[in-house]
Amino acid sequence: MLQQSDELLTEMGARDLSATRSLRVGITTAVNPDFFTDITPLFERDFPDHRIDIKRQISLRSIKDVGRGALDVALIGMPSQTDGLPFKLLLEDPLVVAMPATHRLAKKRNISLIELREDHLFWFNRKLNPSYYDHCEQGFNRFNFHPERLPEPEEHHVLLGLIAASQGVALMPSSLRAIQHRSVVHKELREASHFKIGVAIIWQQDQPPSHVSAFINMLTAHCANPAQA
The missing domain is CATH 3.40.190.10 (Periplasmic binding protein-like II)
Structure with missing residues (x-):
C-alpha cells in the first residue's frame, strides 16, 4: 500500500x-x-x-x-x-505623432515632419535596435528632419507624462495610441508610408x-x- x-x-x-x-x-x-x-x-x-x-x-x-x-x-x-x-x-504599424494637447498643431488632423523641426523629439538610443534606428535615420535625412533629440524613457507611461508636460513630442507605433493620457493627443504622420x-x-x-x-x-x-x- x-x-x-x-x-x-x-x-x-x-x-x-x-x-x-x-x-x-x-x-x-x-x-x-x-x-x-x-x-x-x-x-x-x-x-x-x-x-x-x-x-x-x-x-x-x-x-x-x-x-x-x-x-x-x-x-x-x-x-x-x-x-x-x-x-x-x-504586420506593419505606421508611426504617429504624440504631442501635448496644448501644442500649436494639436487641432490639425495630420502632421508633417517639417512642421516638427522646431520641437524636441523623444527618440531611442541606437544601441537598443541599430537596424531600425538606421532605417529611420535614412528617412529623416530624406525629409531633412533633424530636430533636437531627447532620450526616450523605457516606460511608455513615463514618456506620455513628459509629453503631457510639454517637454517634447514623439513618433510612436499607431497601436500604442490605445494607451491614453488625457493631456496627450495623437496625430497621423503625412510621411507615414516611409515610417513604419x-x-x-x-x-x-x-x-x-x-x-x-x-x-x-x-x-x-x-x-x-x-x-x-
Whole structure:
C-alpha cells in the first residue's frame, strides 16, 4: 500500500508539472501589451496544459533570449538583426505623432515632419535596435528632419507624462495610441508610408514543437484579420 501511495503521488506530481508548462513569449515594448488579449484564451483552450508567460522587453534582448533558449517565441520590431533565427512578419504599424494637447498643431488632423523641426523629439538610443534606428535615420535625412533629440524613457507611461508636460513630442507605433493620457493627443504622420515599424515573430527551430507552431499560426491569423481571429 505504501508503494502504491508513493507511485500515486509521483504520478500526481508529474501531472502537476505538466499542468504548469509555459509558453515563454517575449514582446517588444513597441507593441501594446493588450495584443494577446484575444490570443491567450484560444491558445489555452487548445493546449490546456500550457499557459502563456509574457516577458516585455526590447527586441534585441528577446532575440538573444530566443537564441539561447530562454524564450520559446518573441514578437520583435523590424527591421532587426535576427541572428539567423526563423521569423515571420505579422504586420506593419505606421508611426504617429504624440504631442501635448496644448501644442500649436494639436487641432490639425495630420502632421508633417517639417512642421516638427522646431520641437524636441523623444527618440531611442541606437544601441537598443541599430537596424531600425538606421532605417529611420535614412528617412529623416530624406525629409531633412533633424530636430533636437531627447532620450526616450523605457516606460511608455513615463514618456506620455513628459509629453503631457510639454517637454517634447514623439513618433510612436499607431497601436500604442490605445494607451491614453488625457493631456496627450495623437496625430497621423503625412510621411507615414516611409515610417513604419514591422512586427515579426521569431522562434528557435525550423520545425518548432506543435504548441509553438499553433501559437505562431494563431498570431498570423489574428494579424491578418483581427476582427475574426
